[in-house]
Amino acid sequence: MSLIFHILSAMIWVGGMIFYVIVVMPVIRNPKLKDVKLTLLQLTALQFRKISYILFLIFIISGFGILFTKGYFSSGQNLLFFSTNLGKMFLVKIVLFLALFLSSLYHDFVSGPKTFLYFEKDIVQYERYRKVSGYFGRINLLLSLVIAIFGILASRGIAVF
Template identity: 80%
Template structure:
């Protein structure tokens, strides 16, 4: 029982920090760096905050995965006899959908954090056409990741309450 509660607390706190951090980025950081008085520091501020959040994000991903499977294990869903029953139930389908979305989020985050984001900063001073291309792409993946994270959160709440869309 204690292991389950510890996993649950870590899972909820990790999700709160992840989703809350992305929302904070959108509603606080982005408007602040658009301030004309920060024109010269804009890219530096954006890059430093992105790198800081990136390092925290992958720790959160690890905590979300381990705490999520820890909860499943302590509830007995990952035992041989229960495994097939769980994954063939309506709640199991919701869990599979949630994990599928999480995998898409993880891959999208990897692309955003290690390809499109860094290329945006590389091209910022060299090539305005490429800069604009990667800036838009990074923005798209950032918004996509936020929406996907909100969807995962909703599925998590539904699954925890025993509600299925199937």
């Protein structure tokens, strides 16, 4: 059951990010939406943020659930597993997830809100935070894709190290 929740959460997370990039952002750039562009962007970002942190919680719980049901937390087995190539890949996946989580926190609670805050107050700061938010958004998508690929490979017993 943990695996199903893990996969469904990954589908929603990665799919949501890709949808944002290939649908929401091009639509927002449409000149017809000039007057509501910022509001639309802010509302969709806040909605996806709510969903994101629920998904992060599901990732953590289901990820540990998967490792537990496979017996990797049995007495002494965890250290042996994490010394294998597949175990090392899981460790890299966990480190990448932590990087994704921290990057998302910064994007969602610092650079993103400051972008909206400075929109009408300070164009220089607005541009700065807009670029930073875009950078962190791209990094988050890239990290998410790498994590998903590692998960797919690991589920097939394939280690890249």
